[in-house]
Amino acid sequence: MRILVTGATGFVGRNVVGGLLRAGVSVRALTRDPAAARLPGAAEVAGGDLTEPGSLAPALEGVDRMYLFPVEETAEEVIRLARGAGVRRIVDLSAASVTAGLHTNPVERAVEESGAEWTHVRPCGFMAxxxxxxxxxxxxxxxxxxxxxxxxxxLIHEADIADVAVAALLEDGHHGRAYTLTGxxxxxxxxxxxxxxxxxxxxxxxxxxxxxxxxxxxxxxxxxxxxxxxxxxxxxxxxxxxxxxxxxxxxxxxxxxMRVWPDVEKVTGHPPxxxxxxxxxxxxxxx
Structure with a gap:
């Protein structure tokens, strides 16, 4: 198993990389500036920019699961390229405001329509x-x-968001779920x-x-x-x-x-x- 983590140097992405490495899986971490990434040595750091989907081909090679940082403008093309490269499971970072009905997220729709196994991770405001x-x-x-x-x-700790994403990437039973994450x-x-x-x-x-x-x-x-x-x-x-x-x-x-949602503990087994x-x-x- 090789998992691509996009947005790997962000608050959540760094924790996703760390959680996957602790689970013993192969991690490829996508960043625009590999030289400045400062990620664990066990991670394979790959250069690429989600705003330029054509730059992602090398990073997608041999990947079967992906954590997707949302870039609305290019999401459809990024997901199409990922599916073409053999990615069969996508966990995307969304927002609790979608659960609340405050807006819709076109990235979620693109992931659902891709034919991949999908899970939406919808955190409330970041403590970070x-x-x-x-x-x-x-x-x-x-x-x-x-x-x-x-x-x-x-508000929610970025490590809790990452723990849910890691579980959805590694475990079965999360396909078709949208998890709303709060503290x-x-x-x-x-x-x-x-x-x-x-x-x-x-x-x-x-x-x-x-x-x-x-x-x-x-x-x-x-x-x-x-x-x-x-x-x-x-x-x-x-x-x-x-x-x-x-x-x-x-x-x-x-x-x-303003509700306290139970999804962090339901997915990870620990309270937020x-x-x-x-x-x-x-x-x-x-x-």
Whole structure:
């Protein structure tokens, strides 16, 4: 068995690679820059870009299962090439917002129509997103500036997403399933900041700011923070539409994303990791 992991250097992808290697299977890890991948030596690192499907032929050779990072624009062609190369099982990374009916995912549809065995992995918000929006200010000032102090959020550890994906890649019985993945409970921003401080062993202050100020701060950071600011702060809905309410989010029903879903434990046999565990795992990233 040889499994191709696309998006192998991302938060989830790295954990998928590690989980598969621990299971003793052959792993080929796809990345745009193999020289900078910093993946375990047992992984075969292959160059390729999901936005350029023609670059994937060498990486697909001899592969029979694939973890698919979603790139909507090229998904159909990537999946067609994979099937032509002999890939018979595809596990794709999707989102819990699809379960909630907030939008549809064309990658899911393409996977289902491919004729491959398929499993959709639909996580809620990534705990790891906080590394990309809060870590700079925590490292520099030991402070988080953000709105929504006491509103509950449903977040998941990237390792739990990977554990479910690994199980679906290796085990039978997951074909045709869509797993909605959440943490063990909802958690507020104030509680998250407190947990980061406890992981560091020192105080991290929380400063409530408006959505507008938070957007300014996130845009100034660039990268993921800038790209995701409007969605995370409610200035746009899933699908890119602007909400009619000034408060944001009002036009969509988020109740399904506030539920604690049982799928992590159902698939893996262990309960999902909580935010305190995640903060401890990433304490050095905030330090």
């Amino acid at each position: 997103n906080m590394l990309q929006i809060w870590a700079p200010s925590v490292r520099a000032e030991r402070v988080v500036r953000y709105p929504f102090a006491d509103e509950p959020m449903n 063990p409970r909802t958690i507020t921003v104030r509680e998250q900041v407190r947990a980061i401080g406890e992981a560091l062993g020192e105080e991290v202050r929380y400063e409530e700011v408006t959505r507008e100020r938070a957007r300014e701060l996130m845009r100034a950071q660039g990268g993921f923070a800038a790209e995701s600011a409007d969605l995370m702060l409610g200035f746009v809905e899933y699908g890119g539409e602007r909400p009619s309410s000034e408060d944001g989010y009002a036009d969509q029903d988020w109740s399904a994303l 990791r909580d935010f305190a565990r995640w903060a401890g795992d990433h304490a050095d990233d905030f330090r």
